[in-house]
Amino acid sequence: VELLRVSYRVALAADAAEARAEEIAREQTVEVPRVAVRDAFVRDHVVGRVEAVGADPDQHGRSRITIAYPLETTALDPAQLLNVVFGMSSLQADVECVGLVPPPSLCAALGGPRFGIEGLRKQTGVAERALTCTAVKPMGLAPDALARMLGLFARAGLDVVKDDQGLADHAFCPFEARVRACLAEVERAAQETGRRTLYAPNLIGAPETLLQQLRVAEDLGARAVMASPMLIGLPAFAELCRRASVPVLAHPSFGGAQRFAPDVLFGTLHRLYGADAVIFVGYAGRYGVPRAACRALAENLRAPLHGLRAALPVPGGGIALDEIPEILRFYGRDSMLLVGGGLLTAKDDAELAARSRDFARRVAEASAAL
Amino acid sequence: VELLRVSYRVALAADAAEARAEEIAREQTVEVPRVAVRDAFVRDHVVGRVEAVGADPDQHGRSRITIAYPLETTALDPAQLLNVVFGMSSLQADVECVGLVPPPSLCAALGGPRFGIEGLRKQTGVAERALTCTAVKPMGLAPDALARMLGLFARAGLDVVKDDQGLADHAFCPFEARVRACLAEVERAAQETGRRTLYAPNLIGAPETLLQQLRVAEDLGARAVMASPMLIGLPAFAELCRRASVPVLAHPSFGGAQRFAPDVLFGTLHRLYGADAVIFVGYAGRYGVPRAACRALAENLRAPLHGLRAALPVPGGGIALDEIPEILRFYGRDSMLLVGGGLLTAKDDAELAARSRDFARRVAEASAAL
Numbered sequence: 001v002e003l004l005r006v007s008y009r010v011a012l013a014a015d016a017a018e019a020r021a022e023e024i025a026r027e028q029t030v031e032v033p034r035v036a037v038r039d040a041f042v043r044d045h046v047v048g049r050v051e052a053v054g055a056d057p058d059q060h061g062r063s064r065i066t067i068a069y070p071l072e073t074t075a076l077d078p079a080q081l082l083n084v085v086f087g088m089s090s091l092q093a094d095v096e097c098v099g100l101v102p103p104p105s106l107c108a109a110l111g112g113p114r115f116g117i118e119g120l121r122k123q124t125g126v127a128e129r130a131l132t133c134t135a136v137k138p139m140g141l142a143p144d145a146l147a148r149m150l151g152l153f154a155r156a157g158l159d160v161v162k163d164d165q166g167l168a169d170h171a172f173c174p175f176e177a178r179v180r181a182c183l184a185e186v187e188r189a190a191q192e193t194g195r196r197t198l199y200a201p202n203l204i205g206a207p208e209t210l211l212q213q214l215r216v217a218e219d220l221g222a223r224a225v226m227a228s229p230m231l232i233g234l235p236a237f238a239e240l241c242r243r244a245s246v247p248v249l250a251h252p253s254f255g256g257a258q259r260f261a262p263d264v265l266f267g268t269l270h271r272l273y274g275a276d277a278v279i280f281v282g283y284a285g286r287y288g289v290p291r292a293a294c295r296a297l298a299e300n301l302r303a304p305l306h307g308l309r310a311a312l313p314v315p316g317g318g319i320a321l322d323e324i325p326e327i328l329r330f331y332g333r334d335s336m337l338l339v340g341g342g343l344l345t346a347k348d349d350a351e352l353a354a355r356s357r358d359f360a361r362r363v364a365e366a367s368a369a370l
Numbered sequence: 371v372e373l374l375r376v377s378y379r380v381a382l383a384a385d386a387a388e389a390r391a392e393e394i395a396r397e398q399t400v401e402v403p404r405v406a407v408r409d410a411f412v413r414d415h416v417v418g419r420v421e422a423v424g425a426d427p428d429q430h431g432r433s434r435i436t437i438a439y440p441l442e443t444t445a446l447d448p449a450q451l452l453n454v455v456f457g458m459s460s461l462q463a464d465v466e467c468v469g470l471v472p473p474p475s476l477c478a479a480l481g482g483p484r485f486g487i488e489g490l491r492k493q494t495g496v497a498e499r500a501l502t503c504t505a506v507k508p509m510g511l512a513p514d515a516l517a518r519m520l521g522l523f524a525r526a527g528l529d530v531v532k533d534d535q536g537l538a539d540h541a542f543c544p545f546e547a548r549v550r551a552c553l554a555e556v557e558r559a560a561q562e563t564g565r566r567t568l569y570a571p572n573l574i575g576a577p578e579t580l581l582q583q584l585r586v587a588e589d590l591g592a593r594a595v596m597a598s599p600m601l602i603g604l605p606a607f608a609e610l611c612r613r614a615s616v617p618v619l620a621h622p623s624f625g626g627a628q629r630f631a632p633d634v635l636f637g638t639l640h641r642l643y644g645a646d647a648v649i650f651v652g653y654a655g656r657y658g659v660p661r662a663a664c665r666a667l668a669e670n671l672r673a674p675l676h677g678l679r680a681a682l683p684v685p686g687g688g689i690a691l692d693e694i695p696e697i698l699r700f701y702g703r704d705s706m707l708l709v710g711g712g713l714l715t716a717k718d719d720a721e722l723a724a725r726s727r728d729f730a731r732r733v734a735e736a737s738a739a740l
Contacts, residue, residue: 030508031534036714041542042510072541073509079574079601080538082624087535087601090626091651091687093658138400139443140412164401165457168450171442172411204449206605207577231449231457233603235576254452256460281461288463317461344406 001045002071004106006085007099010063014055017063021050024095025067027088045070064098076109078235078273086260098261100268107272107306110238115247115276116309117302117334123223123247124159124198129367130328131336132157132360133314134343136182137164142173147181152349154189154197156356160336162226163202165251175201175213179220200224200249207236211243218245224276230255234273241274249314250275262293267300270311277312279338284327285318291330298331314338321359325366333367371415372441374476376455377469380433384425387433391420394465395437397458415440434468446479448605448643456630468631470638477642477676480608485617485646486679487672487704493593493617494529494568499737500698501706502527502730503684504713506552507534512543517551522719524559524567526726530706532596533572535621545571545583549590570594570619577606581613588615594646600625604643611644619684620645632663637670640681647682649708654697655688661700668701684708691729695736703737 006028010020022034025048030037037043048067056062074081086097102110113119121127134153136146146167153161163182169175179201190196203213203225210232217225226249229237241248250270266280278301281287283294298313313331316338327337339359346352376398380390392404395418400407407413418437426432444451456467472480483489491497504523506516516537523531533552539545549571560566573583573595580602587595596619599607611618620640636650648671651657653664668683683701686708697707709729716722 029536030510031536032508032711032714035717036711037508039508039511039515042508045542046508046510073536075538075540077538077575077579079576079598080536082601083536083538083574083598086626087598087623090624091622091657092626138402138407138409138412138416140400140416141409145409166399166401166443166450166453168445168447168453170445172415204453205447206449206609208609209447228449228453228457231452231603231605233601233606235601236603236606239576239578252461253457254460256456256462287461341402341406344402347405 002103002105003068004071004074004084004103005051005066005068005101006097007064007066008089009056009059009096009098010065011094012063013061014053014063017053017065018050021053021065021067024065024089025050028067028084029069029073031088046073066099071103071105074106076106078110078238081106082234096261097264100264102268102272102305104306107308110272111242111274112271112308113274113276113311114241114244117312118309119247120277120312125195126159128333130331130333130363131159131312132363133160133162133336133338134158134356134359135162135164135338135340137166137340137344139164139166139170140172143178143181146173146178147185150182150199151185151189152353153356154186155193156353157195157360158197158356160198160200160224162200162249165202165226165228165253167202168204169209176216179217179222183221198224200226203227203240204231207239210236210240214240214244222246224249226251228253229270229273229275234269238273247276248274249277249279251279252281262289263296263300267297271301271308275311277314277336279314279316281317282315282319284315284320284323287317294330298335302334310334312336316340321355321362324362325369328363328366328370333370337363372473372475373438374441374444374454374473375421375436375438375471376467377434377436378459379426379429379466379468380435381464382433383431384423384433387435388420388423391423391435391437394435394459395420398437398454399439399443401458416443436469441473441475444476446476448480448608451476452604466631467634470634472638472642472675474676477678480642481612481644482641482678483644483646483681484611484614487682488679490617490647490682495565496529498703500701500703500733501529501682502733503530503532503706503708504528504726504729505532505534505710507536507710507714509534509536509540510542513548513551516543516548517555520552520569521555521559522723523726524556525563526723527565527730528567528726530568530570530594532570532619535572535596535598535623537572538574539579539583546586549587549592553591568594570596573597573610574601577609580606580610584610584614592616594619596621598623599640599643599645604639608643617646618644619647619649621649622651632659633666633670637667641671641678645681647684647706649684649686651687652685652689652697654685654690654693657687664700668705672704680704682706686710691725691732694732695739698733698736698740703740707733
């Protein structure tokens with residue numbers, strides 16, 4: 001029997017955690033009291049088995065438990081997987097999901113990134129150094145204004161320019177007009193500079209809308225797209241990745257379930273569901289994420305995992321340009337730095353272009369120094 | 371300009387909360403610093419406006435703020451709505467989303483329940499009293515075993531029997547075989563008793579799988595279905611509700627983002643997205659939800675809201691049979707009680723049938739006494 005191992009932190013000392021662990025193992029599978037499990041197949045092939053209970057290494061007075069679930073319980077389905085990992089227990093305030101070890105068949109079934117780091121390096125033509133990323137924004141600008149901004153970033157030498165995750169199919173900035181204008185501007189800039197910036201339009205909506213936007217973007221010549229897995233739902237994101245013929249960037253919006261460790265949710269799960277690059281809020285910035293969590297997240301995106309491609313870590317959330325050398329020492333070259341506000345506080349276009357060039361130059365230099 | 375009002379609790383005293391409120395209003399819309407908002411249209415039609423900042427009535431030392439967002443920012447799209455309501459701020463540990471007031475155009479666009487309480491009363495033939503609900507489970511039983519259990523519940527007089535939310539398209543219990551067996555058993559029981567129990571198969575998967583399961587269930591004659599909005603994603607849930615020709619029950623699995631008030635997430639939002647009945651973990655049971663939160667949740671499901679149908683509150687999560695009169699005094703007749711474990715701890719089928727009849731009788735009596 002192939003096993004899916006999931007770890008939880010519970011707000012109990014280790015001696016009391018054993019019984020709690022048994023409850024969680026049932027809650028996440030059969031969701032009935034022990035006495036109601038009368039069927040031998042259910043007992044042996046369905047109920048989770050508590051494998052370890054001990055003091056939590058990170059938080060005093062709490063315990064860490066590991067439960068092994070028979071992989072069959074997930075039906076290898078992207079929604080049912082979440083249900084087994086943290087469905088009902090997510091509703092109990094004393095439990096956090098802090099670890100997940102996907103077995104080979106699960107990786108094979110979900111597939112992970114279709115392009116990953118390697119595909120994104122090919123798509124951008126950046127072979128060695130860390131990559132740069134920014135966003136066209138804010139919501140409210142018309143397509144031509146966003147395209148102009150994109151052109152400025154492209155000419156400054158930035159590698160990837162994504163839509164802000166808040167750009168939807170707005171009356172004041174329709175999806176198709178925006179993508180068309182931005183892609184045209186990418187081409188104009190490429191003619192001038194000889195380098196083609198990768199523009200990633202934001203796809204957002206219910207599943208039918210998402211797939212329609214994907215078709216439009218691909219038909220218009222987009223070579224990457226972005227979506228927010230937690231806004232559209234991880235299973236819809238998985239379907240999007242399966243259907244996309246270009247790399248898919250994941251944005252963390254609405255991903256703030258604090259009792260789901262970021263390295264599990266944005267690291268392991270986002271990669272498993274197919275994200276080629278994963279934007280997250282890093283330790284440098286306004287979200288106050290601990291360094292250890294960022295390190296674990298980046299590791300979960302890139303470490304070997306049953307043949308899954310590595311996904312590109314994209315720290316953002318308030319990076320200041322002078323922090324870049326330190327940040328790159330932390331994440332290494334196989335990463336992409338996302339700077340938005342740090343550029344956009346420029347007082348005019350000339351300063352915006354200067355800051356963008358500065359951003360590109362600092363990343364190139366800091367990469368070379370690694 | 372139509373406005374979407376959203377309230378947040380922040381971990382700051384009121385005098386410090388004003389500036390924080392301004393940050394959130396920008397974070398949730400333009401996501402750039404104030405100085406980067408240079409466009410007049412953006413300033414007037416996009417950025418959220420802080421309407422109120424004051425001491426939080428529920429938690430000492432915290433503040434409650436209300437922000438009015440121009441409705442246009444949501445593009446009336448189910449995913450973008452979540453982004454505006456609690457996208458980036460969900461990633462900041464000091465903020466909780468505690469209130470949401472959907473304006474008329476948003477209600478009209480999303481549509482809310484297609485059947486609601488009235489439709490579910492029609493579908494079950496229960497005109498006046500509170501309804502009863504239980505689940506066939508656990509995961510691991512074969513279709514015929516689940517169908518047998520369903521038959522027992524139907525003959526005991528229960529109104530609605532849903533699949534456990536963990537029943538997916540498993541190798542050991544395929545979706546179609548399960549739904550076929552259960553619906554056949556519903557008919558056999560109806561022939562005997564003259565009353566047709568409403569069976570709600572669980573739909574789970576990525577969007578394509580979901581819609582395929584919906585078609586199969588409808589073709590086989592299902593008169594209701596269930597899905598877990600937080601597992602499949604709220605926008606996918608909205609699309610499912612729009613396509614379904616039968617009432618849709620919502621299950622709370624994976625909905626444990628603790629910084630999203632349950633009455634907003636499971637009350638207002640689930641109804642707005644189209645749930646006809648909403649299962650939630652109530653104050654009576656093993657989840658420790660406060661009574662005030664349950665009251666607010668049920669109110670948000672049933673109170674008048676721009677012409678939306680009322681959705682049926684379905685408290686569950688560990689209801690003991692002797693608590694039923696008190697629980698019904700709390701929720702009133704327009705509710706459905708979900709008892710699973712309280713029946714399934716029975717030692718054999720005879721006791722399971724007796725407990726089920728007891729459950730049905732107690733709800734009928736307690737309803738009559740209201």
